[in-house]
Amino acid sequence: MIExxxxxxxxxxRGLSHTHVGSxxxxxxxxALRNARDVYTRRQEGVSIWVVRASDxxxxxxxxxxxxxxxxxxxxxxxxxxxxxxxxxEHL
Amino acid sequence: MSHLGYAAGMDSxxxxxxxxxxxxxxxxxxxxxRKTLIRQIAQHAHSEIIGMQPEGNWIxxxxxxxxxxxxxxxxxxxxxxxxYLYAAAETLGVDRADVLDLLHSGKQKYSSIxxxxxxxxxxxxxxxxxxxxxAIVNQVPLCRCSYGPYARAMVRVCKxxxxxxxxxxxxxYTLCNGTPEQKAMAQDALDRxxxxxxxxxxxxxxxxxxxxxxxxxxxxxxxxxxLRQRFVDMTVPQADVLGLRVPDDGLSYDEEAGHxxxxxxxxxxxYDVVKGNGPCxxxxxxxxxxxxxxxxxxxxxxxAYAEKQALKExxx
Amino acid sequence: MTDxxxxxxxLGDDALISAQRTAEWIAAAPQLEEDxxxxxxxxxxxxxxxxxxxxxxxxxxxxRSEDDLAYFRDEREFLNLQLCELPNGDFAHAxxxxxxxxxxxxxxxxxxxxxxxxxxxxxxxxxxxxxxxxVDHATQWVLRLGDGTEESxxxxxxxxxxxxxxxxxxxxxxxxxxxxxxxxxxxxLQDEWTRRVTAVIDESTCGRPESSYQHSGGRExxxxxxxxxLLAELQHVARSHPGAxx
Numbered sequence: 001m002i003e004x005x006x007x008x009x010x011x012x013x014r015g016l017s018h019t020h021v022g023s024x025x026x027x028x029x030x031x032a033l034r035n036a037r038d039v040y041t042r043r044q045e046g047v048s049i050w051v052v053r054a055s056d057x058x059x060x061x062x063x064x065x066x067x068x069x070x071x072x073x074x075x076x077x078x079x080x081x082x083x084x085x086x087x088x089x090e091h092l
Numbered sequence: 093m094s095h096l097g098y099a100a101g102m103d104s105x106x107x108x109x110x111x112x113x114x115x116x117x118x119x120x121x122x123x124x125x126r127k128t129l130i131r132q133i134a135q136h137a138h139s140e141i142i143g144m145q146p147e148g149n150w151i152x153x154x155x156x157x158x159x160x161x162x163x164x165x166x167x168x169x170x171x172x173x174x175x176y177l178y179a180a181a182e183t184l185g186v187d188r189a190d191v192l193d194l195l196h197s198g199k200q201k202y203s204s205i206x207x208x209x210x211x212x213x214x215x216x217x218x219x220x221x222x223x224x225x226x227a228i229v230n231q232v233p234l235c236r237c238s239y240g241p242y243a244r245a246m247v248r249v250c251k252x253x254x255x256x257x258x259x260x261x262x263x264x265y266t267l268c269n270g271t272p273e274q275k276a277m278a279q280d281a282l283d284r285x286x287x288x289x290x291x292x293x294x295x296x297x298x299x300x301x302x303x304x305x306x307x308x309x310x311x312x313x314x315x316x317x318x319l320r321q322r323f324v325d326m327t328v329p330q331a332d333v334l335g336l337r338v339p340d341d342g343l344s345y346d347e348e349a350g351h352x353x354x355x356x357x358x359x360x361x362x363y364d365v366v367k368g369n370g371p372c373x374x375x376x377x378x379x380x381x382x383x384x385x386x387x388x389x390x391x392x393x394x395x396a397y398a399e400k401q402a403l404k405e406x407x408x
Numbered sequence: 409m410t411d412x413x414x415x416x417x418x419l420g421d422d423a424l425i426s427a428q429r430t431a432e433w434i435a436a437a438p439q440l441e442e443d444x445x446x447x448x449x450x451x452x453x454x455x456x457x458x459x460x461x462x463x464x465x466x467x468x469x470x471x472r473s474e475d476d477l478a479y480f481r482d483e484r485e486f487l488n489l490q491l492c493e494l495p496n497g498d499f500a501h502a503x504x505x506x507x508x509x510x511x512x513x514x515x516x517x518x519x520x521x522x523x524x525x526x527x528x529x530x531x532x533x534x535x536x537x538x539x540x541x542x543v544d545h546a547t548q549w550v551l552r553l554g555d556g557t558e559e560s561x562x563x564x565x566x567x568x569x570x571x572x573x574x575x576x577x578x579x580x581x582x583x584x585x586x587x588x589x590x591x592x593x594x595x596x597l598q599d600e601w602t603r604r605v606t607a608v609i610d611e612s613t614c615g616r617p618e619s620s621y622q623h624s625g626g627r628e629x630x631x632x633x634x635x636x637x638l639l640a641e642l643q644h645v646a647r648s649h650p651g652a653x654x
Binding site for chain 2: 424427428431432434435436437438439440441442443444447448450451454455457458461474475478479498499551552553555556557559560563641642644645646649651652653654
């Protein structure tokens with residue numbers, strides 16, 4: 001394979017984080033950025049682009065999903081809905 | 093953990109499918125599921141990029157600058173759609189270059205509709221209206237396909253395609269309200285594109301080979317005949333607005349059922365075109381292969397340059 | 409024919425004929441990403457052409473639309489540079505032409521921003537961003553092809569050399585641009601153009617093209633033989649149905 005694969009992240013507007021939109025092939029980061037501009041923001045979908053070489057991404061394995069993600073499941077106290085707010089209290 | 097992990101993975105695959113959830117790239121999945129998706133997504137991508145040709149032919153001849161700009165943007169979108177889809181196929185562990193080789197060597201197919209020639213400007217209208225119209229009917233259910241990356245690519249494609257169909261209809265509407273020669277051109281285009289468009293939904297359910305398993309896997313949501321019926325129901329009233337005659341003597345409206353009844357397309361023609369005997373099979377593939385081969389030295393140069401720059405950076 | 413009409417046609421025809429050639433790459437580019445990129449560039453050029461030809465029609469005041477001017481003028485009435493009409497050649501030729509032409513357009517539009525003609529400065533305001541991207545795109549490719557493989561280096565050099573004799577025409581001044589105070593005299597752009605273009609060529613490891621015989625005539629409607637075929641293709645549907653709406 002001549003051209004590496006790049007994952008593309010686009011910030012659709014100020015105030016939002018970059019979101020993964022897809023991928024493309026390019027010989028280097030400079031061209032990846034330019035190609036991403038042409039391919040993924042033809043309709044003004046973005047104000048900022050990140051390109052990341054796909055091979056540089058370390059991903060969690062689906063096999064590990066139990067030990068990775070289940071332990072967070074019982075920590076309900078992290079969510080605001082866990083707490084009771086007396087009636088009539090606002091702005092909390 | 094390997095064999096246990098695998099078994100658990102397959103259980104969770106089926107559970108995800110049963111719950112109408114989405115399968116993601118690194119999930120365990122049956123081999124057949126992976127292969128079916130690779131084939132379908134790749135052929136879908138091939139269709140997008142081969143589909144650039146019959147319309148791309150007309151960019152240089154578009155009869156107004158406005159039409160020229162619209163057509164350029166449309167054909168460019170198709171390249172973009174091909175890209176989204178190849179990227180989705182790559183999440184299943186294949187390489188775009190390899191998949192393109194399968195297209196170039198004729199081992200993978202693309203939609204047969206693109207093996208018909210575009211003979212007049214009205215054909216550009218007919219392609220947008222009928223071919224993109226049929227494609228949208230086919231593709232909208234794919235936005236809910238069980239494989240996440242394919243579904244997401246299709247959401248993007250469908251969003252962008254809605255302008256394609258409208259611009260096609262607009263071309264024909266303008267022709268139908270123009271000179272008698274223009275209107276005749278529009279009718280001629282409908283006469284030639286109607287049957288091939290109906291065949292875009294594939295063989296009749298009674299003869300379709302891949303359908304059942306794909307339905308069970310949530311890759312396919314509706315049968316070929318269901319989608320074909322939906323397309324006819326949608327399109328015939330639009331032809332009336334244009335003042336064009338759908339070239340089917342058997343066409344009638346069934347009030348009770350709320351559907352149009354239409355004649356069976358000549359599927360022997362479909363099989364013939366699939367086999368490579370359509371009017372443009374040779375040209376389309378040859379053009380594609382030539383572009384790819386002519387570009388080889390460019391791609392090699394870009395890779396060589398990237399390598400040199402990386403070495404320079406490492407040395408610095 | 410007023411000077412402003414002719415001047416708008418010159419710029420508009422450059423953009424139109426360039427768009428026609430750029431569009432030929434769609435479905436024929438070296439990689440899919442490049443089909444999309446060249447599509448964007450062609451659309452930019454076509455957009456510039458449409459605005460400029462519309463303006464020419466308005467200035468003329470004879471009721472001619474952008475389409476009348478694009479489809480119903482004959483070859484000798486087109487005022488574009490010969491550089492724009494030459495056949496595409498290989499990808500290195502295409503990138504050489506884009507580097508030469510877009511750098512010229514960039515300098516031109518930067519100056520035209522200051523024009524007291526609001527329409528022209530308005531066109532320039534939009535186009536200057538577009539062509540900056542075209543210059544960048546061409547630059548990236550000239551660098552990669554020039555300093556890529558041996559084959560690409562040779563092809564890049566050949567492209568730069570082949571099109572060089574069509575570059576002086578961009579800067580030829582005449583009475584019209586000197587008379588027309590809202591226009592940019594292109595001869596004032598040449599030094600900066602040469603500096604920018606040779607900087608890219610040097611970095612690409614290619615050699616600067618030797619100065620040689622320079623073609624001209626486009627601004628007077630004298631074109632290469634290629635122009636007739638280009639126009640035949642561009643115009644034939646519209647001309648087969650005079651008066652029709654599309």
